[in-house]
Amino acid sequence: MPGKDLLSVSDLTAEDIWRLIARARDMKREGPNRLLEAKVLALIFEKPSLRTRVSFDVAMRQLGGHAIYLSPGEVGLGQREPVSDVARVLSRYVDGIVARTFSHDVMESLARHATVPVINGLTDREHPCQALSDFLTIYERKGRLEGLTLAFVGDGNNVARSLLLAASIMGTDFRIASPQGYEVGGELLALGRRFARQSGAQLLLTAEPRRAVHGADVVYTDVWASMGQEAEAEARRLAFADYQLTRDLLAMAAKDALLMHPLPAHHGEEIAPGLLDEGQSVVFDQAENRLHLQKALLVELMGKVGPSP
Numbered sequence: 001m002p003g004k005d006l007l008s009v010s011d012l013t014a015e016d017i018w019r020l021i022a023r024a025r026d027m028k029r030e031g032p033n034r035l036l037e038a039k040v041l042a043l044i045f046e047k048p049s050l051r052t053r054v055s056f057d058v059a060m061r062q063l064g065g066h067a068i069y070l071s072p073g074e075v076g077l078g079q080r081e082p083v084s085d086v087a088r089v090l091s092r093y094v095d096g097i098v099a100r101t102f103s104h105d106v107m108e109s110l111a112r113h114a115t116v117p118v119i120n121g122l123t124d125r126e127h128p129c130q131a132l133s134d135f136l137t138i139y140e141r142k143g144r145l146e147g148l149t150l151a152f153v154g155d156g157n158n159v160a161r162s163l164l165l166a167a168s169i170m171g172t173d174f175r176i177a178s179p180q181g182y183e184v185g186g187e188l189l190a191l192g193r194r195f196a197r198q199s200g201a202q203l204l205l206t207a208e209p210r211r212a213v214h215g216a217d218v219v220y221t222d223v224w225a226s227m228g229q230e231a232e233a234e235a236r237r238l239a240f241a242d243y244q245l246t247r248d249l250l251a252m253a254a255k256d257a258l259l260m261h262p263l264p265a266h267h268g269e270e271i272a273p274g275l276l277d278e279g280q281s282v283v284f285d286q287a288e289n290r291l292h293l294q295k296a297l298l299v300e301l302m303g304k305v306g307p308s309p
Ligand code: CP
Pocket: 048, 049, 050, 051, 052, 053, 122, 130, 262, 263, 264
């Protein structure tokens, strides 16, 4: 891998992502091993988590190592002590850090000051582990990534951004339908466009869900208000009222389209009640594949390095 950390999908090349997918599939088939024997991973979380926390903890156990979970109250990142000190202290004890922070800047500061690998377990900007695991799920189901169309309906949020980057790098066409004011934009979109020019992926940003979903191979949605945006929930419910993923909308996609969601879902908001329990949904494969993809990632990043002397 190009660097010591994984903060953004844009840290990776298509070759890196293919290697992670291949290794994850091997590990899924082969089960536990001792590749990270006696290594310790710290999990520092400023927000709640089920999948990220449990899958990284189980991943370390299945690789022969351990994880230590640090809850928001325990560490007080940047409040009880500076982020830079937390990074340097942890680097003397553990072999890697997974963090879930509100601000992406805090994640970058952790990575800059830590001497051990830092993995982004979700920030306000990106959720790279989710997107990489989802590309494993798509590959398992479809047998290819290039030339497929992934349609995202909803907020241009952390998950959408990481998917856009992954698609742009891997040559997967990416369409996103978001209401005005909630689109993906800025530097990250520019970066995605650059990757897409190299890979041949087509990017489409629209306000029209039907335009995004029409003929798509994968239809994806996520919550309208992400963690940290609870105060905006009501305003967002109004803004996104026409962006619910319904059976009618899904019927516009390819017949064998996959229905994806990172979970947790708000059934009856972004997704029609019951739809995630129906045949096209692969949400529990997505959740399972977090474990396998992250094992591959941990071995790549932590396989060679130890804590600072
Ligand atoms: N999808 C995901 O990251 O779930 P958690 O918030 O439960 O970790």
